[in-house]
Amino acid sequence: MTAIPATGLSDPPSNAALLTAPGPAAIATIRVSATPQSLPPLCRLLSVEQLPTRQIFRTALRDAANEPIDDILAVVTHHDAHRTTIELHLHGNPWLVERALRELQQAGFERTAADAAFGTPPADALEAAAWAALPQMLTSAGARWLLSQPARLRAELQRMRGLSDADHRAACRTLLHELTVFDWFARSTRVALLGPPNAGKSTLMNRLAGSAVSIVSPVAGTTRDWIEAASEHHGYPLTWVDTAGVRDASDELERESIRRTQSILADVDAVILVVDGAQPTALPTISSTSPGKPLVVAWNKCDLSPHSDSPGSLALSDAAHPIVPCSATTGAGVDDLVKTLLAALGRAPDILERPGIFCPAHARSLLRAADSAQRIDPDIAQLDCG
Template sequence: MIAETIFALASAPGRAGIAVVRVSGPGAGAALAALGCSKPEPRRATRARFRDSAGALIDDGLLLWFPAPQSFTGEDVAELHIHGGRAVIAHLSETLASLKGVRPAEPGEFTRRAFEHGKFDLTQAEALADLIDAETRAQQRQALRQMGGALKELYDDWRHRLVQALAHLEAVIDFPDEDLPPHVAARLWDEVADLRRDITAHLDDKHRGERTRDGVHVAIIGPPNAGKSSLLNALVRRDAAIVSEIPGTTRDVIEVHLDLGGYAVTIADTAGLRDAGDAIENEGIRRAHKRASDADLKIALFDGARFPLRDASTEALRDARTLAVVNKADLIKSPKIFDAHDALHFISVRTGFGVAELLAALEARVRDESDAGAGAPLTRERHRVALGECRDALDRAKAAALSELAAEDLRLAARALGRLTGRVDVDEILDVVFRDFCIGK
């Protein structure tokens, strides 16, 4: 089957100085001819006039030509730089769509073709999507690292080790009487144990990669009237939530997004915790509890007007991932109290006292929650599931009563790793057997 040629606007839709339209597939060269252009020198920007089938001028722009396989998709690719006006883009799109064998691309189809032509693996394709979605520096950094092959190399290496172990096990099964190197069986199980340890360490990353990608979730909880909504507004520097002196003002969860030192953070303001009579407020309080238990970090906000009294229901939700904060420090007469309670942050949203320090403390915690250092953290549930399956299969293999059953489980483990990178190939197992042992010569 001859692949169809696809095209799409690669830049964002809407008015812009320049718009980029990409055409990929075996008919890309013919499409250029139909637009009245000759194929320019590869990878060099060339001035071009694009015309429709009636010869009317579409635009005067630039053209780049990337012959297969040295292109993003691995196919012939033409990149057309035109002026980013709606009429120009529509005119070019209509003209391309009218050509035989050329059609608009499906979402993700360029990347899909690049994957199918072996330009990158699945984790790199995912990273490309993450890079396009990245809103903070940390997300950008992580996406670039993964796109550079950090996860691919790790998973390929594991799969290679596993395939090696499997090959050795198959050799033990198939050729028991041949001259196999001694201790092959013992060594292959050591290798499986090492691999299991590496996978466990990687899985045990406290979800840092996923947190960087999805953002760290912070919930502000506390008694009514403590100033939770005021704090939220101060953090985002706008009136996102209603503030009033009436206890029970906030009833639903209010979420705002923040870039905190390069990390994506979602902060939720919640209903004040108390025994309310009103059904709506009770529902709000139920949601506040839910949000507190789902959150990665909590800010427990106490009302300084009642200090040193601290609300018991809020106190009960404090744990190691909680920043305990007393608001309305302006109402506390003797600031010496602050020193006596060094586990508490004292702030006043009204005067701004301590807010910058609280923000810095929050930023440090957020960094702790997300930063994977120089390592390559997994970034998706998909990775977690496949690695979990791989580890389970390794455990079953270890416990299997027969070598044949163990081999089947190792094969399943290898397949789980193959699914991660998108490469599932069993033939290579045989290659390793013959390369390593030269059996039968």
């Protein structure tokens, strides 16, 4: 009989890994990878005789005493003679998730990090940190950016070893500055649409959000409160905030809407000032309401009067803001408006090609090195970001 050659390779044990970020959430996903021997205890935990394949199913997750713990959705994502992989979608209460993982452990499932569940161990702590941060990315462009960072950072840290102390400090500061790139993808940038009533703010909001979320009406003052809608443009998560028009209001309800609009301004990252290009009349003085925030002027309704007053003649209190002719109704110029806004927010495409950090432990390490003669720990790639 031929002996099986001794190798370091063996089938991974049955295991369970939390795929979603730890902490409170609406849902949590646990991936369970089971050998055929582990299927009976798994079926008992999932209150089924057999695992249904090729369909998502709803079932009760039970503890060892057969008491239901949670009402869950489950789907078998892989099944062959050697291994079955199943994803369990639980409610996201951290205590509940912990309990479920413990029940699985007691049933013989080794508790592993998400990467092990995917079958490819991370190359180093940098890559592990990138995988751990992945659920925070709101768009696939963000996920691509994040997963390309470990290799870029490794190369940059290598390069920094050869730098003089002064250049080394500068390189640390640059890396710290680019921590914001992570935020671009992890948090939706809030943009307020502001301007006089009837300028087309709600129509523009609907176009930017890709659906009719805001009421459009020729009656001035239709948008009494504010409405938010999230969408993705050029890979960035953006949240549009439609506001009541800024003007002198006669009725109390509208005065209140306008007061709220002004309080929203404190809470947004940028402003689009919408102007009726067909009737460019009194303009609000935005610079005083949103000091320091990036602002782009949407010279709207250009479909009505393409040859009217050139936008250049717009008497803004601060002429430094870019002005983009567009039509919220036809969509003409709206992509240019978004691109101009992204540029005003500093989203230069070349920054995405540079190394950027994404983990607090790296930031702390860089911060120490940026302010002292201390060199960055050459083992930053091994720093635990947990």
